[in-house]
Amino acid sequence: SAVISQKPSRDICQRGTSLTIQCQVDSQVTMMFWYRQQPGQSLTLIATANQGSEATYESGFVIDKFPISRPNLTFSTLTVSNMSPEDSSIYLCSVATGGGTGELFFGEGSRLTVL
Amino acid sequence: RKEVEQDPGPFNVPEGATVAFNCTYSNSASQSFFWYRQDCRKEPKLLMSVYSSGNEDGRFTAQLNRASQYISLLIRDSKLSDSATYLCGSSASKIIFGSGTRLSIRP
Numbered sequence: 719s720a721v722i723s724q725k726p727s728r729d730i731c732q733r734g735t736s737l738t739i740q741c742q743v744d745s746q747v748t749m750m751f752w753y754r755q756q757p758g759q760s761l762t763l764i765a766t767a768n769q770g771s772e773a774t775y776e777s778g779f780v781i782d783k784f785p786i787s788r789p790n791l792t793f794s795t796l797t798v799s800n801m802s803p804e805d806s807s808i809y810l811c812s813v814a815t816g817g818g819t820g821e822l823f824f825g826e827g828s829r830l831t832v833l
Numbered sequence: 834r835k836e837v838e839q840d841p842g843p844f845n846v847p848e849g850a851t852v853a854f855n856c857t858y859s860n861s862a863s864q865s866f867f868w869y870r871q872d873c874r875k876e877p878k879l880l881m882s883v884y885s886s887g888n889e890d891g892r893f894t895a896q897l898n899r900a901s902q903y904i905s906l907l908i909r910d911s912k913l914s915d916s917a918t919y920l921c922g923s924s925a926s927k928i929i930f931g932s933g934t935r936l937s938i939r940p
Contacts, residue, residue, distance in 0.1 A: 751927065760920060760932040761877065810876060814928075821867060822928055824876040 720745055720813050724825035731801055731832050738797045739828045741811030746791035748814075751822065752784070755808045764809075767794045801832045836860055839921050839931035847939055850911050854934045856921030857903045863923040866897055866904045871918045871933065880906075880919070911938050 721744040731737050741750065752764040764784055765773040773786040787795045798805050811825040839856040846852050858866075866883035881888065883895040883904050894907040904921055916938045922928040 761930040763927060763929065766927060820865070821879045821882060822869075822877075822922075824878070826876050 720747065720823040722811055722813060722823060722825035724811050724828050726828055727826060728829040729831070731830065733802055733832060735801055736797055736799045737801065737830060738795050739809050739811070739830075741794045741796070741825055743792045743813055748791070750788065750794045751812045751814065752786065752794075752796045753810045753812060753824075755810060755827070757807070761810065764796070767796075798830065801830075803832045806830060806832045834859060835931075836929045837921060837923055837931040839934050841932050841934060843935040843937055845937045845939060846911060848911060848913055850938075851907065851909050852911055852936060853908075854906045854919055854921070854936075855903055856905070856931050857901075858921075858923040858929075859902065860923065860925055860929075861902065862925040865924040865928075866895075867922040867924070867928065868893075868895055868904075868906045869920040869922060869930070871920060873917075877920055877930075908936075911936075913938050913940065 723742045725740050750767040753761040754764050755761050763776050764779045765775040767773045767786045767788040769788045769791050783799050785797045808827040808829050810827045812822040814820050814822055837858050868880040869877040870880045871877040881890050881895050883897045887896040892909045896905045918933040918935045920933045921931045
């Protein structure tokens with residue numbers, strides 16, 4: 719298993735600003751993932767954050783809007799840039815066991831509200 | 834078409850009932866399958882992985898049908914504490930989740 723700490727746990731932001739979410743894992747992991755969960759919806763994968771290489775983004779998500787850093791095997795950040803109310807969501811960091819096809823462990827999420 | 838589809842529910846059943854959820858996936862390259870449980874305002878947590886031969890964990894049984902590309906979850910003798918949203922996921926290189934099925938157990 720893995721223990722994942724995310725911060726901030728919640729924030730209220732103004733339109734047009736940017737917010738960086740941090741994810742810290744208690745052990746070294748190869749692959750980290752960032753998901754978004756909009757109100758009443760399921761989890762949507764934003765990108766895979768790989769240490770030593772650029773993040774891989776899913777369809778509908780771009781690096782300019784959601785830049786990701788992965789400086790080492792225990793830490794990653796996701797920035798939500800130039801926010802709009804449509805970005806209001808829960809953002810979840812997760813890590814995989816078993817080379818990416820294993821189970822995922824999730825952080826508690828960062829609840830973002832954009833006014 | 835979504836890569837993973839499941840009935841959103843809600844399912845509202847009495848305590849002690851048996852309830853079944855199905856989930857279909859479209860990526861034939863998927864190799865791993867999971868059921869996650871998500872409580873209100875909490876992060877998802879793994880309930881069980883789904884193996885080709887089917888697997889059981891107490892009151893919970895998961896099955897995989899590769900030919901029809903669906904997975905199922907059966908909950909027997911449901912408890913009030915089983916009330917949650919159940920997410921199915923399939924993975925080729927990354928886990929894609931269904932929309933979740935909301936289950937509510939009433940006394």
